[in-house]
Amino acid sequence: xxxxEPRTLDASTTxxxxxxxxxxxxxxxxxxxxLLSAQMTVSALVGFVVTVIWAATGVGAFWPRWVWFALALxxxxxxxxxxxxxxxxxxxxxxxxxxxxxxxxxxxxxxxWALAGGGYFWPIxxxxxxxxxxAVNVLWHRIYPPARQRELAERVDVLTRxxxxxxxxxxxxxxxxxxxxxxxxxARLVALSMRLGxxxxxxxxRPEVADVLREARGEASAAIGELRDLARGIAPPILADRGLxxxxxxxxxxxxxxxxxxxxxxxxQAPVVETAAYFVVAETLTNVAKHADGAGAHVAIRLDHxxxxxxxxxxxxxxxxxxxxxxxxxxxxxxxxxxxxxxxSPLSGGTTVHVELPCE
Amino acid sequence: MRVVIAEDQALLREGLVALLRxxxxxxxxxxxxxxxxxxxxxGHKPDLAIVDVRLPPTFTDEGIRAALDARxxxxxxxxxxxxxxxxxxxxxxxxxxxxxxxxxxxxxRVGDVRAFLxxxxxxxxxxxxxxxxxxxxxxxxxxxARDDTLDALTPREREVLALMAEGRxxxxxARELVVTPGAIEKHVTSIFSKLDLPGTxxxxxxxxxxLAFLRAGGA
Numbered sequence: 121x122x123x124x125e126p127r128t129l130d131a132s133t134t135x136x137x138x139x140x141x142x143x144x145x146x147x148x149x150x151x152x153x154x155l156l157s158a159q160m161t162v163s164a165l166v167g168f169v170v171t172v173i174w175a176a177t178g179v180g181a182f183w184p185r186w187v188w189f190a191l192a193l194x195x196x197x198x199x200x201x202x203x204x205x206x207x208x209x210x211x212x213x214x215x216x217x218x219x220x221x222x223x224x225x226x227x228x229x230x231x232x233w234a235l236a237g238g239g240y241f242w243p244i245x246x247x248x249x250x251x252x253x254x255a256v257n258v259l260w261h262r263i264y265p266p267a268r269q270r271e272l273a274e275r276v277d278v279l280t281r282x283x284x285x286x287x288x289x290x291x292x293x294x295x296x297x298x299x300x301x302x303x304x305x306x307a308r309l310v311a312l313s314m315r316l317g318x319x320x321x322x323x324x325x326r327p328e329v330a331d332v333l334r335e336a337r338g339e340a341s342a343a344i345g346e347l348r349d350l351a352r353g354i355a356p357p358i359l360a361d362r363g364l365x366x367x368x369x370x371x372x373x374x375x376x377x378x379x380x381x382x383x384x385x386x387x388x389q390a391p392v393v394e395t396a397a398y399f400v401v402a403e404t405l406t407n408v409a410k411h412a413d414g415a416g417a418h419v420a421i422r423l424d425h426x427x428x429x430x431x432x433x434x435x436x437x438x439x440x441x442x443x444x445x446x447x448x449x450x451x452x453x454x455x456x457x458x459x460x461x462x463x464x465s466p467l468s469g470g471t472t473v474h475v476e477l478p479c480e
Numbered sequence: 481m482r483v484v485i486a487e488d489q490a491l492l493r494e495g496l497v498a499l500l501r502x503x504x505x506x507x508x509x510x511x512x513x514x515x516x517x518x519x520x521x522x523g524h525k526p527d528l529a530i531v532d533v534r535l536p537p538t539f540t541d542e543g544i545r546a547a548l549d550a551r552x553x554x555x556x557x558x559x560x561x562x563x564x565x566x567x568x569x570x571x572x573x574x575x576x577x578x579x580x581x582x583x584x585x586x587x588x589r590v591g592d593v594r595a596f597l598x599x600x601x602x603x604x605x606x607x608x609x610x611x612x613x614x615x616x617x618x619x620x621x622x623x624x625a626r627d628d629t630l631d632a633l634t635p636r637e638r639e640v641l642a643l644m645a646e647g648r649x650x651x652x653x654a655r656e657l658v659v660t661p662g663a664i665e666k667h668v669t670s671i672f673s674k675l676d677l678p679g680t681x682x683x684x685x686x687x688x689x690x691l692a693f694l695r696a697g698g699a
Contacts, residue, residue: 302534306564307489313591314495318502321593341588348565357565361540370569374617 156198163191185235189228196224211266218257222250280458287456291392298354306347313340355395364394368419371402376409378416385423389479396453396477397421397430400461404432404473407446412436412471423479430475440465447473481604484509484526486517486543487562488535496530496590503597513537514546521550521557528558528581528604533570544570548577556580558603562587566613572694575608575687583609583647602647608690609647618645618693630693632674640667645690 170184200220207213229243265273316337323329351357359367365383372379388394401419408417415436422429441447442463450473454461459477483505487493497507509520513536521529529550535542547559551574559574560583571584581603589611590596599609619642630638636657643653650668654661675692677685 299539302564303489307491310564310587310590311491311495313588314492314499317591317593317596318499321502337591341591344564344586344588352565357534357540358567358569362569366569370567373568 153202156195156202159195159198163195167191189231189235192231193224193228196228197221200224211261211269215258215261218254222254225250283456284458287392288390291395294354295360295391298351301347301351306344306351309340309344309347313337313344316340355391356398359394359398360391363388364397364421367394367398368401368421371398371405372419375405375417377405377412377414379405379419380416381419381421383419383421385421385428389423389428393428393457393477393479396457396459397428397475399453400430400450400473400475401432403446403450407440408432408434408436408471411440426479428477428479430477431472433472434470436469436471437467438465438469438471439467440471450475481528481601482506482508482524482526483528483530483600483604484511484517484520484524485530486511486513486520486535486546487530487532488512489532492532492587499590499593499596503593505597505600514542514549517543517546518550518553521554525554526557528560528600530560530562530600532587533561533563533565533567541570544573547574551577551580556606558606559583560585560600560603560609562590566611566617568614568617568694571610571614572691575691575694579606581606581608584614585609585611586613599647606684606687607647608645608687610645610690612646615642615645618642633671637667637671637674640664641671641689641693644668644671644686645693 167184167188170187174180174182174184200223201217204213204217204220207216226247229246230241233239233241233243264270316333320330320333320337323333356367356370358370364385368381368383372381389397401421405417405419408415412434413436415434417432417434420429420431420433440463442465447461447463451461454475454477457477459475462474463471464474465471483500485493485496485507487496487510493510493512497510500507508524508526511517511520517529517531517535520526529547531543531547533541533543535546543561543563547561551557551559556579558581560581561570561574562585563570564587566584566586571582574582574584583599583603585596585599589599602609619638630641633641639657640653643656648656650664651661654664657664671689672685675689677688677692
């Protein structure tokens with residue numbers, strides 16, 4: 121019963137662990153096993169001594185067997201408690217301890233029965249009783265977890281739901297702003313540019329006026345261009361129009377590097393999920409073009425058991441900083457949707473960004 | 481030239497109508513959505529439809545879909561798409577949708593009245609008018625050179641092809657590139673033969689060359 125494995129989850133135990141187990145655990149695994157081997161040595165010595173005494177006093181009925189049994193029982197209980205201490209949480213420790221003590225007793229009682237000379241096998245009843253008690257105990261913990269844990273589980277549920285709600289609301293808001301820009305400011309600027317154009321035509325015979333009007337039209341066009349870039353940053357129109365496959369295809373065409381794509385996503389996903397996947401691809405490709413000179417990239421997207429898997433792998437030099445500004449921005453976007461982002465970038469070459477996004 | 485307009489925003493529709501009337505272009509009907517466009521195309525037999533990409537009821541690419549439908553019902557109909565953003569894939573879909581002129585311009589280009597009217601006439605005559613932004617994006621794609629369709633062309637020939645895609649005439653291309661019209665004609669002939677375009681009429685071959693250009697864009 122060597123217990124040398126590291127107890128990594130110890131930090132999760134709470135201050136509620138008062139009582140003898142705390143001090144026992146403080147001795148830690150190595151200490152416990154040392155104590156146990158000391159006990160074994162003493163037990164062996166005592167067993168030997170009583171056997172010698174029994175032999176010296178004339179070899180009557182073999183009474184030392186009761187001493188041996190008591191020593192073995194003590195050892196077994198010690199082992200059971202030490203074993204139960206290896207469980208990671210206080211709750212599990214308590215349950216394991218009960219189960220281990222039960223195991224020791226379940227072995228001890230038939231031994232008593234055998235040592236006492238057999239006959240009617242009475243230990244069946246206490247063993248059955250203990251087994252039922254243990255089963256009830258385990259079930260009880262399953263059905264009614266301790267209040268604190270239940271509270272935390274509910275809290276996690278609520279937070280997950282509300283965070284997703286907040287992300288959806290934010291996404292809807294951004295799209296509304298984009299629509300308002302399209303129907304409002306952008307449309308007015310286009311109308312303005314048309315009017316300026318018509319005025320320019322009418323002043324064709326007065327170049328000094330026409331020039332001013334042309335310049336004004338240029339300003340209006342620049343403003344329209346800026347609004348267009350802003351709208352594209354919120355969500356590119358082709359993503360909303362045609363979905364992820366068409367949008368990734370557009371990215372492939374626009375990319376400054378050779379890109380191959382493999383998109384297998386049937387139907388449309390939640391807008392916020394599609395947008396996140398799109399920007400993961402867009403920004404990763406931009407990064408590749410910036411940092412991995414001459415490299416190509418492969419984009420693979422597939423829907424797998426309610427998860428959107430997005431992988432962007434490049435043939436660049438590798439060694440990307442997974443905590444760099446660009447990647448941590450993407451990570452925030454992905455994690456807000458309960459997704460994960462993993463970056464593999466060995467110095468031997470190639471960087472792979474792998475993202476998993478849950479979809480309802 | 482008989483023109484219909486499909487644009488849901490009254491401000492732009494009215495501005496467009498006023499501008500066209502000032503230049504003696506007859507706007508025979510107007511629509512506010514995709515189904516409306518199909519109705520007026522069927523009812524008025526126009527030469528050209530000016531269509532906004534984003535139309536009700538979906539407010540996505542309804543205009544492109546309606547324009548494709550309209551061309552199917554009235555082959556040879558010229559379609560000029562106006563949009564607030566460029567999407568080469570949409571231009572390619574239109575070009576591939578059969579006979580008839582195709583234009584795809586950013587809305588603010590309307591302000592350059594002369595160029596806009598030129599584009600309108602070209603498209604009504606079966607030619608092309610692609611926004612320089614669309615062309616620039618496709619050219620950017622070319623620089624990554626992963627599509628071999630246009631690899632046979634020299635850089636100069638690609639430049640010429642890009643300007644052809646915008647809808648410029650040979651003399652206009654010659655002016656832009658500061659060479660003689662004769663030199664441009666030679667480039668154009670070379671482009672046609674490298675793209676393996678049969679010797680039918682020149683206008684049609686120009687459209688086919690632009691189509692090859694769009695296709696090579698992966699769209």
